[in-house]
Amino acid sequence: MMISALDILVQGVLLGGLYGLFAAGLSLIFGVMRLVNLAHGDLIVLAAFAILVLVNWLGLPLPLAFVVAALAMFAVGYALQYLVLNRTIGRDILPPLLLTFGLSIFIQNGLLEAFTADSRRLTAGDFETASIALGGGLAVGLVPLATLLTAVAVIVALNQIFYRTAMGRAFRAVSDDPVTAQLMGIDNRKLFALAMGIAMVVATIAALFLGVRANFDPSIGPARLIFAFEAVIIGGLGSLWGTLAGGIVLGVAQTVGASISPEWQLLAGHLAFLAVLLVKPRGFFPRAVD
Amino acid sequence: MRDPATISGAGARRFEVAVRTSLSTWALLAGACVVAALIAVPWFAPRALLKDLFFVLTLIGLAQCWNLLAGYAGILSIGQQAYVGAGAYLMFALSIFFNLDPVLSIPIAGFVGALLAIPTAKIIFRLSGAYLAVGTWVVAEVFRLVSAQIKSLGGGTGTSLPTEVTSGAASVRFIAEVMGVRAPAARDMLAYWLALVLAVGIVAACYLVLRSRQGLALAAIRDNEAAAGSIGIDRAATKFWVYGLASLGASLIGALVFFQTARISPAAAFSVTDFTAYVLFVVVIGGVGTIEGPIVGALVLFALRDQLASLGAWYLMLLGLLAVAAMLFFPRGIWGTFAARFDIHLFSTRRRLVVPGAETSHTPHPLPNMLQEEH
């Protein structure tokens, strides 16, 4: 049935928007400082709980709660990078990975202690269930559509920063050659912290859409990390648009799998990832210079 | 005796490359005594102690495998639970479908499970570093999701070992008779002895590998991969068979652990917490890249678990925090720091150039790092 297939495709693309948001922060951090933060998924969940707390306990309206949470997460990211992660950046790949893995466990269980394992949701009123009819019997939810559009907007914004500002120049220079960047007067420690702060703001945006769209609980971080990572690899290292494309490929694969049976959703995504790895190991849109 | 090499002006000198030290020889003897004592444990100890020792032994086995990968081949794997679960499920399959005795099914399951490493490595070794690490995790997830589809082995909820195996197997009945105990206790004893054999075997295998030329190749790859390649070390082949060995160890241990529990489910068999997180902490806290380190770490973790298990999530938070602290302040772990300070190596794998009359080595100054934290 054509409509059904088209529907699956559209839902997959929209899901890809969410995965693109998950992955954008990861991609940014890896691009600037070659760091893969294994706690990335858990930090997204942390941001979601931050928004939740602001809404439920302080009674803030969702948009305001989001802004406050984003600022808080910026500070958390900046401090985390400056005080802790900066010390592990260097030639050896093990310390940052082991440290962020330990951090992941810490955050997950910390959230578990604080909030129990109950499923949570961010409520957005009517917005949650609203949908737009696209004609031909096809309808898209406003939330998924907003997610995709936001993902696009975030990537445009990040690219503007990277290619039109002095700070972006510094990011690219540090990514090329951290030692020579110091000769330009760039303080790597602060720059890395800034990058992490920005990544955490993006993570908060991702958390907002994650929480409005579906339930969340302390244990879902690792799965988000895997989706983010798969999106980056499928898309190709070094390109933010590639990362979004990768997220969309993943989203479509998962939605196709889900249409066969709910249990197949995750498996289909992983198999698509492995297939891409087999056939196009550098992803679909790798950066030429690496 | 061959002609000694001569250096201009220095006279005739003989150079030797030595690996064994007098300390390591004593340590070997002491280790043999410890193993002998451990063999005798089931005769004296209550079942609770057997279970505890079983936990420590399997943890040491897993940690050594993980350490071989990470500390020596430079491959960080957060997916070895893939093989733990594979070995476990294969063992269950052999038990349920063929009623095989565990003494047979565990090794067979272990080796067959490890075969999965071949296609897996071919795909994920296209990645490297952190991305390889997450790749291994994805593979474990795939294995988990696939096992949840196998209805004949319990699907998503899992299944138990049939009593024909847990009580009726020839090896279990044999031990029950000899030791004069009932089947469940006999099963625990069998599991314990198998764990002892496996742990000692894995430690010995790691030690022998590292003492061999392949071990030297591993150390070279870990230190500087590009340089290792330029002197002719086949990096891909070396990393591949190290991955295979580590997978074999994990697979065997998986089969054994779930024989002991007698109950399996996808979530339990492929648990990241049980088979990667704990292992990671053990190696990190004990000392990455040493053989003694994981043993020390396993004992520390066991002590902590004993004291803190009732704390639930706080316990895991503490472990996470310890891993973070270790990477910041004690990257070499407890044993690693101790060994570097006092230059003590029980499982001596370093090659030393022995020159009669020359001074001993010293630790070099650190090089300036990218962020110039030193100043």
Next chain:
Amino acid sequence: MPLLETRDLSAFYGDFQALFGVSMALDAGDTVAVIGANGAGKSTLLKTICGLVPAAPDAILLDGRPIGGKRAADIMQLGIAMTPEGRKLFPSLSVEENLLIGGDRRKGSGYWCLSTIYRLFPVLAERRTAPATALSGGQQQMVAIGRALMSNPKLLLCDEISLGLAPVVIKDIYAALPAIREQGTSVVIVEQDIVQALAVANKVYCLQEGRVTLQGAPAELSREAIHEAYFGH
């Protein structure tokens, strides 16, 4: 007071000692050449001055104030700019962006800015949007020098700027030196090409295996003395 002074400067790479008590002085307006064979420690000397290699605080003085051991980024802010060995342009940045980044953190109120750099090296203006590493060796060297100048430094350190370049190109590059001096920047040049070095410098230091073996004004130094200091025999 000399603009830059090193006093008994020693430098290490891990266990390996590269400089053994090097003492030198540079007054404002000087062009100092540091010559020596490969591995003599010339690059190391520049790297300790600009902060990439650790040094004792009092071993390096800028305007009389100790700067040894400071972070490279901080030293850049004090007015020392470096053209690193091998040029080390940023591949992800265009020619113009490479120039801009040289001055992003320290514009100063000096003469050097994009338009004056383009006047100094006109070919760069034509290729301003190209990726920096797509240029020829000589042009890349111009970008590297321009990048360092954008911060209007008091002191410019040039590490082997003639390396790998054809003689006619080297001439072009060294032709820019008088304009640089004219704007008040003192220069230290590390060179393997002795003739070139002696032609532009008013003070020469020769290093051999990490030690100063000869120093003086070019006119005062005989060929034999230089040869002996350079090679050690």
